Amino acid sequence: xxxxxxxxxxxxxxxxxxxxxxxxxxxxxxxxxxxxxxxxxxxxxxxxxxxxxxxxxxxxxxxxxxxxxxxxxxxxxxxxxxxxxxxxxxxxxxxxxxxxxxxxxxxxxxxxxxxxxxxxxxxxxxxxxxxxxxxxxxxxxxxxxxxxxxxxxxxxxxxxxxxxxxxxxxxxxxxxxxxxxxxxxxxxxxxxxxxxxxxxxxxxxxxxxxxxxxxxxxxxxxxxxxxxxxxxxxxxxxxxxxxxxxxxxxxxxxxxxxxxxxxxxxxxxxxxxxxxxxxxxxxxxxxxxxxxxxxxxxxxxxxxxxxxxxxxxxxxxxxxxxxxxxxxxxxxxxxxxxxxxxxxxxxxxxxxxxxxxxxxxxxxxxxxxxxxxxxxxxxxxxxxxxxxxxxxxxxxxxxxxxxxxxxxxxxxxxxxxxxxxxxxxxxxxxxxxxxxxxxxxxxxxxxxxxxxxxxxxxxxxxxxxxxxxx
Amino acid sequence: xxxxxxxxxxxxxxxxxxxxxxxxxxxxxxxxxxxxxxxxxxxxxxxxxxxxxxxxxxxxxxxxxxxxxxxxxxxxxxxxxxxxxxxxxxxxxxxxxxxxxxxxxxxxxxxxxxxxxxxxxxxxxxxxxxxxxxxxxxxxxxxxxxxxxxxxxxxxxxxxxxxxxxxxxxxxxxxxxxxxxxxxxxxxxxxxxxxxxxxxxxxxxxxxxxxxxxxxxxxxxxxxxxxxxxxxxxxxxxxxxxxxxxxxxxxxxxxxxxxxxxxxxxxxxxxxxxxxxxxxxxxxxxxxxxxxxxxxxxxxxxxxxxxxxxxxxxxxxxxxxxxxxxxxxxxxxxxxxxxxxxxxxxxxxxxxxxxxxxxxxxxxxxxxxxxxxxxxxxxxxxxxxx
Ligand code: SF4
Ligand code: SF4
Numbered sequence: 001x002x003x004x005x006x007x008x009x010x011x012x013x014x015x016x017x018x019x020x021x022x023x024x025x026x027x028x029x030x031x032x033x034x035x036x037x038x039x040x041x042x043x044x045x046x047x048x049x050x051x052x053x054x055x056x057x058x059x060x061x062x063x064x065x066x067x068x069x070x071x072x073x074x075x076x077x078x079x080x081x082x083x084x085x086x087x088x089x090x091x092x093x094x095x096x097x098x099x100x101x102x103x104x105x106x107x108x109x110x111x112x113x114x115x116x117x118x119x120x121x122x123x124x125x126x127x128x129x130x131x132x133x134x135x136x137x138x139x140x141x142x143x144x145x146x147x148x149x150x151x152x153x154x155x156x157x158x159x160x161x162x163x164x165x166x167x168x169x170x171x172x173x174x175x176x177x178x179x180x181x182x183x184x185x186x187x188x189x190x191x192x193x194x195x196x197x198x199x200x201x202x203x204x205x206x207x208x209x210x211x212x213x214x215x216x217x218x219x220x221x222x223x224x225x226x227x228x229x230x231x232x233x234x235x236x237x238x239x240x241x242x243x244x245x246x247x248x249x250x251x252x253x254x255x256x257x258x259x260x261x262x263x264x265x266x267x268x269x270x271x272x273x274x275x276x277x278x279x280x281x282x283x284x285x286x287x288x289x290x291x292x293x294x295x296x297x298x299x300x301x302x303x304x305x306x307x308x309x310x311x312x313x314x315x316x317x318x319x320x321x322x323x324x325x326x327x328x329x330x331x332x333x334x335x336x337x338x339x340x341x342x343x344x345x346x347x348x349x350x351x352x353x354x355x356x357x358x359x360x361x362x363x364x365x366x367x368x369x370x371x372x373x374x375x376x377x378x379x380x381x382x383x384x385x386x387x388x389x390x391x392x393x394x395x396x397x398x399x400x401x402x403x404x405x406x407x408x409x410x411x412x413x414x415x416x417x418x419x420x421x422x423x424x425x426x427x428x429x430x431x432x433x434x435x436x437x438x439x440x441x442x443x444x445x446x447x448x449x450x451x452x453x454x455x456x457x458x459x460x461x462x463x464x465x466x467x468x469x470x
Numbered sequence: 471x472x473x474x475x476x477x478x479x480x481x482x483x484x485x486x487x488x489x490x491x492x493x494x495x496x497x498x499x500x501x502x503x504x505x506x507x508x509x510x511x512x513x514x515x516x517x518x519x520x521x522x523x524x525x526x527x528x529x530x531x532x533x534x535x536x537x538x539x540x541x542x543x544x545x546x547x548x549x550x551x552x553x554x555x556x557x558x559x560x561x562x563x564x565x566x567x568x569x570x571x572x573x574x575x576x577x578x579x580x581x582x583x584x585x586x587x588x589x590x591x592x593x594x595x596x597x598x599x600x601x602x603x604x605x606x607x608x609x610x611x612x613x614x615x616x617x618x619x620x621x622x623x624x625x626x627x628x629x630x631x632x633x634x635x636x637x638x639x640x641x642x643x644x645x646x647x648x649x650x651x652x653x654x655x656x657x658x659x660x661x662x663x664x665x666x667x668x669x670x671x672x673x674x675x676x677x678x679x680x681x682x683x684x685x686x687x688x689x690x691x692x693x694x695x696x697x698x699x700x701x702x703x704x705x706x707x708x709x710x711x712x713x714x715x716x717x718x719x720x721x722x723x724x725x726x727x728x729x730x731x732x733x734x735x736x737x738x739x740x741x742x743x744x745x746x747x748x749x750x751x752x753x754x755x756x757x758x759x760x761x762x763x764x765x766x767x768x769x770x771x772x773x774x775x776x777x778x779x780x781x782x783x784x785x786x787x788x789x790x791x792x793x794x795x796x797x798x799x800x801x802x803x804x805x806x807x808x809x810x811x812x813x814x815x816x817x818x819x820x821x822x823x824x825x826x827x828x829x830x831x832x833x834x835x836x837x838x839x840x841x842x843x844x845x846x847x848x849x850x851x852x853x854x855x856x
Contacts (some may be wrong), residue, residue, distance in 0.1 A: 028751035030551040031719045033744050035732055100841035243793040244753045255746060257719065259755040272675030292634060295582050309641035312580050312600075313607045342699070398615040456754050457611045 004080050006052055006191035007120070012343040022167070023191035024071065024118070026258045028100070030190075037253040048192040051226040051339060055218050057195060060123055061087050064213075065148040067124035069133055073099070074115045081233050085121050091186070094130035095120040149197045150206030157198050167247075168198030170260035174242035183236040184211060186249055189258065191217070194230055294339075295371075299364045303338040303430030304404060315342040318402065318427055318459040319349055325423065325461065326350050329399035333357065333390060335417055336407040340368030341376060342427075347372070356393065358386035383409055387416045402459075405446050406432050424462040428448065472711070473516055473522035474552075475538060475727045477504040479745070480737065481525040483552060484589040484598055487845040508731025510541055514770070521550030522571075528557035532565075539569035548572060552619065554587065555602035567611050573609060573652070574615040579626040580638050586625040586655075586666050618642060621653040623666045627676040627772050631640065635676075636683045643690040650692050653696035654798050656738070670800040672781055677805055698802075701778035702820040704830075706846040711736070712783040715757045716841050718792040719749040722843070738785025739792055754838035756784055760795050761835060767793035773812055774822040775806040777830055777846060821846070 004022050020329055026211060027049070032038035051292035052086070056068045072080050096117040122128050128293035140161055145152035160168050169189055172181060180202035184221035185249065188195040194214035199207040203226050218227045239250035248257045268345055297308035311336035319326065326332070334342050337339070337357030347355060357378040359365040365380040372378065377393065379386040390398070417424060428439050430449065439456045443449065451461040513520055522530075522538060530538075540720070542549025548570030555575040561850065566573060577586045577599065582601040585592075609616050626635045639650065655667045660742050667675065697709040708711060711723030718739035725748075726734035734745055736845050758783040761770020768788050770776050781787075782796035789797075806822065821827055829847055837844050 010605060029719055029749045029753060031735075031746040031749040033746055035730060035747070038747055098840055100751060100753075100836075102841050151791070219585070242770055243791055244767060246759050246793045253806045255719075256749075257753075259753075259758055292582055292631060294578060295636070307578055307637070307641060309638050310644075313603045313641070313645070316600035317604040317607045320601055320608065323559075345596075345600050348600065349594045351593065457608060 002069045003076040004053055004121075006196070007069050007071055022189060022258055022260075026189045026256050027191070028102075029258060030253045030254045030256045033252060037349050041253045043123050045190070045192065048226055048229060051192040051218060051223045052191060052196075054221060054223070055214060056088060056196070057089065057123065058085070058217060058221060059148070060089060060125065063125060066146040067122055067128055067132065068147065069094075070121050070123060071097075071118050071345065072121060073103070075117060077119055081319070088245070089123050089125060090127040091121050091123045092127060092129075093119040094122045094133065094169045095261060109163035110154070124353055135212045144197070145196075148210065149208060150200075150204070152206055153197050153204060154202045156200035161196070165262060167262040169260075169261040170245075170247040170262035170268075172198075172202075173240040173247050173249075174262065181238065181240060181249070183233055183238050184230070186238050186240050187233065189247075190256070192230070212439055214464075228286075247254065287434060290304040294367070297341045298339045298347045298367050299336075301359065302361060303336065303362060304406060310430050311338075311341060314427075314429065314458055317346050317457070318342065319345045321457065321459050322400075323349070325400060325425065326353065329353060329395060329423075331356070331398045332400040333421065334397050334402045335383075335387075336360070336404055337368055337378065338364050340376070342402060343368070343376075344371055354394075356390055356398065358383065358390065360386070383413050384416065387413070387420065394420065397422060399423065402427055404429050404432065405442070405448065426462055471518055471721060472724045473513070473518045473520035473727060474724060474736075475509060475513065475520050475527075476523050476525060476734070476737075477506070477509060477530050477534065477538075478525050478831060479729055480556075480700055481529055482555060483526050483529060484587055484595075489539055490545070504530075504534075504729035506729055509729070510537070510731075511624065512727050512731040512733065513538075513541060513545075516725070516727075517545070518552070519546040521552060523552050526553075526554055526557065527551060529707065529834050530561075532562075536565055536569075539565060542571075543569040544703075545759060548573065552576065552634055554598070555616075556589075556598040557603040558601070558605045560614055561776060563608065563614075566609070566614060567612070573614065574619050575602055575606055576610075576618045576619040576843055577606070578620050578623065579631075579635050581639065583626040583635060584709075586621070586623045587612055590745070595597060596731075606642065606645065606647065615788070617649040617650060617651060618647050619651045619653065621706065622668060622673060622699040623655040624668055625666065627672070629667060629672065629675070632676055632679055635678060638689055639644050639690060641685060643687050648689060648691060652677065652694050654786070655800060670798065672802040673801045674799065677801060677807065681805075681808070693810065695805070696793065698805055699813060700780070702775075702806065702810055702813060702822060703818065704777075704821045704846050704850045707716050713780065715754055715780045715838065716784055717754060717756065718747075718750075718753045718784040720752040721748075727761070736785070738783065741790040752843070753841050754843060756793060757781065758838050759793060770795050770799075773803070775803060775810075777834060778806060779803075782790070821850075826850075 005027070006249050032041065053070060058070050059065045060080045066420055069080050070080060081091040096119050099116060102181040122130065122133055132277050133143065141154045143159050145151060147330050149157065159170055160171065165171055173186065174379045182202065183193045185202070194211035195207060196214065215227050215230060241248050242260065242262065245260050245262060246257060248255060250377055283370050293308065297311045300311040302312065305314065315394035321439060326346060331354045332346060333356040335358050337343055343357050346353060355377065357368055359368055359378060359380060362380055362384055365378050368378045369376050369390060379389045398421040403417060403424055404427050426439065426443060428442055432442050436445055437458045439450060439458070449463040449464050480521065520542060524681045539549050554576040555577065563570070578586060578605055581596060581599060585595055587595065587599065589595040589598040606616055634768050654673055680692060684690060684692050684695060697713065700709050701713050702708065706818070711721070712821035714723050716723060718735065718846055719738035721739070724736035726737065728734045735748055737745065740746065757780055760770040761776060762771060764771045765773065779802050782798065782802055785795045785796055788794035810820050810822055814823065821830060833849050
């Protein structure tokens with residue numbers, strides 16, 4: 001931020017107390033669209049602000065305008081006064097306004113309240129007094145023209161003030177039809193030029209003439225690069241809006257905002273039409289709650305869980321713990337598969353695996369078939385029958401068997417499983433873990449030995465040396 | 471201030487149908503690389519505890535992730551992490567323990583209740599959900615129970631499913647989960663998100679039921695209700711960003727450290743696919759405007775809860791326009807009323823019914839006008855009570 005900044009719009013001392021600092025407020029509220037935009041445009045905007053001050057002072061010196069008004073902090077008044085006097089101009093602070101807390105010098109807040117204020121400094125070729133800049137104290141049309149407004153824009157601005165308006169630019173942004181609002185007009189709030197007043201219309205030719213003379217003078221003063229940037233800005237597409245008194249401008253490089261006292265809050269229109277053109281929604285099917293309960297997991301008590309959530313969570317954890325084993329397997333069986341939930345979770349992780357289930361409870365076996373689809377291989381009948389059928393279906397053997405040892409009838413059952421499978425994974429159900437606390441104790445209680453080296457929180461591979469229950 | 475480290479920006483392995491970051495991904499503004507040294511330098515400079523965030527933070531290379539965890543551990547004794555949990559592996563558990571990582575898992579429910587967190591196809595979605603569930607159980611069994619972040623939507627909190635959601639939360643409590651953060655679905659988001667949002671009445675009914683659940687399950691705590699009660703008491707020392715007059719141009723409560731180390735705003739206000747950088751000055755145009763704007767026009771004029779609520783999160787503003795109040799206003803209002811009634815019944819004073827409310831509002835407006843945002847409790851201090 002430069003140490004002195006132009007007021008927006010000319011003439012400066014408008015009807016409402018916040019208006020004088022709009023330029024500063026909007027400049028400090030620039031939010032760049034990314035690091036590249038910031039790296040490019042932050043220094044440029046700073047230089048453009050300083051350039052605009054230089055051009056404005058030169059206009060006063062050449063008597064193209066009677067006076068200008070710059071805002072500055074208390075600590076910078078002296079430097080500004082000196083700068084003016086080096087080009088034979090008179091500068092006089094005429095008004096103060098409470099600035100923003102974020103700018104206050106830390107040491108000033110208690111001892112020197114004057115340092116918390118921003119000061120309006122009136123600058124002319126002769127010593128001037130505040131009333132010449134006060135629309136309330138003089139004919140506002142005359143005041144406006146004195147500060148560089150074309151007559152048409154001075155009249156329209158004065159009308160706007162009379163109607164109780166304060167921020168003509170925000171009022172313009174608040175209109176429904178924003179076509180034709182030139183980027184230089186909208187961004188004029190930043191005090192960068194070349195537009196330095198509120199135009200009477202979006203295509204006001206007098207405004208265009210004034211903007212052109214601003215650019216020409218800038219070039220003449222040697223600000224060639226800066227004027228080039230202003231010309232680049234002229235072509236920027238711009239989004240501009242005023243909602244409930246907050247104005248917002250959006251360009252590809254940055255957005256900025258300021259609070260205006262302008263305009264009664266307006267009812268907002270519906271959400272923008274653009275949303276209808278975006279990617280297609282995926283249809284959302286909501287089954288009824290019975291379907292959902294069945295989907296979450298049925299028959300949990302029969303297979304050793306307190307509720308469906310516990311069963312789903314546990315089986316999910318088994319699959320997660322056994323990720324590596326599943327990755328190396330081509331076939332797997334869940335002995336006592338209940339409603340098939342574990343098999344479904346395995347299939348979701350390893351869709352190419354050939355999966356089998358055995359389940360004595362015919363209702364649960366049927367539920368498993370429903371869950372796993374028509375091609376599922378869920379074998380009913382007693383444990384022995386199912387395992388015999390399994391051996392027939394998979395003569396090459398099965399890579400992995402998931403087993404709750406508490407659901408096996410006896411040691412023979414485990415032996416039968418071992419006869420057809422290469423690795424047995426023991427699963428800890430709620431029932432088993434409540435009783436035995438952890439997998440090691442569960443296994444030990446049955447005389448089983450687990451393969452060392454795995455986390456084995458809720459599942460573990462049986463040691464290959466274990467052929468049968470002891 | 472919450473510092474959210476986002477090495478891969480909004481990059482995520484799943485695409486929740488309602489995610490507020492979808493706009494950014496749709497616009498293709500996701501960084502492909504990151505500069506870890508720059509990120510760490512920024513974290514050094516900020517000297518604040520931080521959270522590993524995304525997108526999905528677990529897509530970060532493990533050695534880099536470990537350096538970030540170590541930095542958090544060395545400087546602040548630990549680090550937060552928010553993840554969907556689907557990419558967590560066995561080896562990560564040891565890292566979490568070693569660097570005291572406080573994990574938050576985003577999941578909306580078990581199995582089908584989490585289908586809004588869409589991973590491309592139904593099997594992939596269910597697989598991802600199962601992994602999240604597995605990680606919650608595993609962390610609990612390892613003595614590191616995660617916080618769980620649940621977004622209420624039609625898949626998990628439609629009237630027919632709400633009972634199941636409550637039962638599941640009870641189950642999480644039995645596993646060892648203690649804290650849940652509830653989010654309302656951001657209604658004005660991606661096209662894919664449409665149809666998932668609950669109505670305001672449904673949201674309110676869901677939150678009321680969850681509040682009753684909290685009273686029945688003392689081991690589980692939803693942060694939102696306690697925070698709302700604290701705000702009504704005028705105690706905003708520990709409440710979250712949505713109650714703190716958030717400025718979407720410079721979200722003070724949440725700062726993102728982006729892939730190149732720069733500071734970004736909280737992503738929830740990025741509605742047009744652009745991650746804007748922070749403005750140089752924080753300001754309160756939104757709150758000043760909401761205070762004076764009639765409710766029919768999207769403001770909060772006359773609302774007795776304004777000091778507590780402040781129009782809530784600008785990322786949830788009506789029509790996606792940060793200048794409006796939150797689209798969830800009816801939900802906040804209803805809950806504030808419930809909590810206000812209970813606090814009054816138990817003999818407590820609340821700022822919404824205090825004689826000092828006009829004076830406090832005037833002080834707050836005056837402070838916001840000069841760009842200051844004092845804590846509510848600091849305004850209350852001279853008289854000590856609301
Ligand atoms: S936008 Fe919303 S979520 Fe983000 S910091 Fe602000 S209040 Fe918090
Ligand atoms: S409850 Fe509604 S009206 Fe009241 S402050 Fe919150 S958003 Fe505004």
